[in-house]
Amino acid sequence: MKPEKTRKKFMQYLRLFSEGMYLAALSIITAYAFLRTTTVPLPWNTGDSGIAFFNELTADIPLHMEYLLLGITALRCLVSKKHILRNFLLSAGICGLVCYAVSISHYGNLLLLTLLLLAARDIPFDRIMKVYTVTVGILLVMTVGAALGGLIENLQFGKKRKMAFGIVYSTDFAAHVFFLMLCIWYLRGKRTSYPAAVFTGILGLGVYWWSDARCSAGCLLLLSALMAACRFFRTRCPEKGEKICRNPVLCTLLALSFPIASACMLAASLVYQESIVWMRGLDKLLSGRLYYGKHALSICGFHLWGKQIRMNGHWADGQVTDNYFYLDSSYMQMALMFGLVISALALLAFLHIGYKAVQRKQWIFLWILALMALHGLIEQRIWSLSYCPFILAVFAQLGKSREVETVG
Numbered sequence: 001m002k003p004e005k006t007r008k009k010f011m012q013y014l015r016l017f018s019e020g021m022y023l024a025a026l027s028i029i030t031a032y033a034f035l036r037t038t039t040v041p042l043p044w045n046t047g048d049s050g051i052a053f054f055n056e057l058t059a060d061i062p063l064h065m066e067y068l069l070l071g072i073t074a075l076r077c078l079v080s081k082k083h084i085l086r087n088f089l090l091s092a093g094i095c096g097l098v099c100y101a102v103s104i105s106h107y108g109n110l111l112l113l114t115l116l117l118l119a120a121r122d123i124p125f126d127r128i129m130k131v132y133t134v135t136v137g138i139l140l141v142m143t144v145g146a147a148l149g150g151l152i153e154n155l156q157f158g159k160k161r162k163m164a165f166g167i168v169y170s171t172d173f174a175a176h177v178f179f180l181m182l183c184i185w186y187l188r189g190k191r192t193s194y195p196a197a198v199f200t201g202i203l204g205l206g207v208y209w210w211s212d213a214r215c216s217a218g219c220l221l222l223l224s225a226l227m228a229a230c231r232f233f234r235t236r237c238p239e240k241g242e243k244i245c246r247n248p249v250l251c252t253l254l255a256l257s258f259p260i261a262s263a264c265m266l267a268a269s270l271v272y273q274e275s276i277v278w279m280r281g282l283d284k285l286l287s288g289r290l291y292y293g294k295h296a297l298s299i300c301g302f303h304l305w306g307k308q309i310r311m312n313g314h315w316a317d318g319q320v321t322d323n324y325f326y327l328d329s330s331y332m333q334m335a336l337m338f339g340l341v342i343s344a345l346a347l348l349a350f351l352h353i354g355y356k357a358v359q360r361k362q363w364i365f366l367w368i369l370a371l372m373a374l375h376g377l378i379e380q381r382i383w384s385l386s387y388c389p390f391i392l393a394v395f396a397q398l399g400k401s402r403e404v405e406t407v408g
Contacts, residue, residue, distance in 0.1 A: 011079055018075040019123050023131045025068055026116065030135045032061050033386040037176070038143050038166050039153040062112050069115035070095075076121040091118045094345070101342050105306030110338065113385060117349070117394050125396040126187070132389040133183040140176055143167065162212045174213030175379060177203055178220050179387045182368050185227060186390075189364055190234055197227035214287070215378040219371055226367055245363040254366035255354030257373035259347050265331040265377055269293030289378055292325065293332045306339030330376035330383060338383075346383075349394040360399035 035042060073095075077087040098114045101107075120128060147154040147166030155164040162170035181200050185192060204220030207213050233241025244250065253260070272279055272290040283290040300309055311326045327333045334343045350369070357365045372382060372390060381387035 014075060015079045018072050018079060019127075021068070022072050022076075022119050022123060023127065025065055025072065025119075026128065027131050027135050028061070029065050029112070029116065030132055030385060030389075031139060033384070034136055034139050034176075037168055037172055037386045038139075039147070039155060039164075039168060040143065040166070041152070062108070066112055066115055069112070069119045072119040073115060073121070076119055076123075080122065087121065091121075094118065097341060097345070101305045101339055104303075105337065105339060106308045107306065107338060109384075110342065113383070113391070116385070117392060120392050121395040122397050125393045125398050128392055128396055129183060129187055129389065132392075133180070133187060136176070136180055136183070140180060158212075160212050163210045165211075170211035171213045171216065171379065174207040174211045174216035175375075175381045175387050177207055178216040178223070178375065179381065181220065181223060182371065183389065185223065186365060186368055190230070192227050192231055194228060194231055197224050197231065200224040200227055215375060219375050222374075223371060226371075230364065245361075251358050251366065254370050255358050256351070257354070257370040258350035258376075261373040261377055262331040262334070262343075262347060265289070265293070265329055266335060269297060269332060286378055287328070289329045289332070292327060293329060295325070296327055296332065296336055300336050302335065302340055304340050306337055306342060309337050328378060328380055330380045333380050333383065346391075349391060353391070353393045353398075356393070356398045362398060365393075365398075 073091055074088075077084060077091055080087050094114060095111075095118070098111055102111050143152070143166040146152045147164075152166050154166060155168070155170075156162060157164070157170055164170045164173045167173035167176060181203065184196075188196065201221055201224035204217045204224060207220065208217035230241075233244070268282070269290050272283065272294045274280060274283075274291065279290070296309070300307060309327070312324060327336065334346055338346075354366065354369055356362075357369065368390065372388065376382045382391070
């Protein structure tokens, strides 16, 4: 009996150790990814540091983290309470597919994101979200403060002088605000108050006024309305609110929001014809996403394992350019750049997340998935850890955090 007790205690140590290592790695990767979207003069980008070793070490942070996450992934599989072999084989299979896709498409960030998903196995998603939200929240506040205080560059774009508040572009700043508020709503959950809903609405108006970011502004206003509705039903008519949340049709639609949005965007881009008036109107509403999606389909087409596509924004290489070609839609990027295999894996991941959210009655998380899917029609932030952490829920423990494990 004593050896069995010792073995259980050792496995508890390994679980706690691997979870702590994962959360530490997540905070480092998140900070690194976020800072790369800012105008903060990073020494590993500018070469300002006089210590060559420091430049080399920090430039290879993603590579160092990949090795660390590989070890954590293996450890999390080992300490699984069941299906250890199946978890090992599944993780190895997914890693193999992504590695092969990256060798063809050369989008190396996919491998790091995949390892973050796999290494999060059975870690409470609430803890992951707390680490992520605190990290991004502190860095965003510091970046905006530094930009307004003149410590870093506050870029402005176009005739409207769209402000980026220390971020590399104005819409990127607005996306940071939107996804951060989604993270806060997830963590606050049913405790969300009316003042929080009003504050979110003010943020939506603010990013529209100063950054002219229509997509993120509109999604922030929708988020504000959902927060207020959640508070209203919880305090005034909880039974009716619960009945609405449990509606099987609504739950199914919310859980399937990513496949639905992806199918709609791909189909609309395929059939788009500029000569048809209503299609031109829809394309204008979507800020030209259908036109550029159709154009990309005609010159690139679909590839099983993806293809590297060179894109130019309006401000390519820091200068205004008329040679604009950019796939902003998350779904078009996924299908054309990452390939059909990775697209299928991504959609399966979000299907699984939606299914888990329904099973564990995570109603707010379902609405968050729907807002993300809507945002993804126009912007490509879903695949970047700098903005969106919710895909990390695929192998994490969703629902109430387990009781804190103790050893001894």
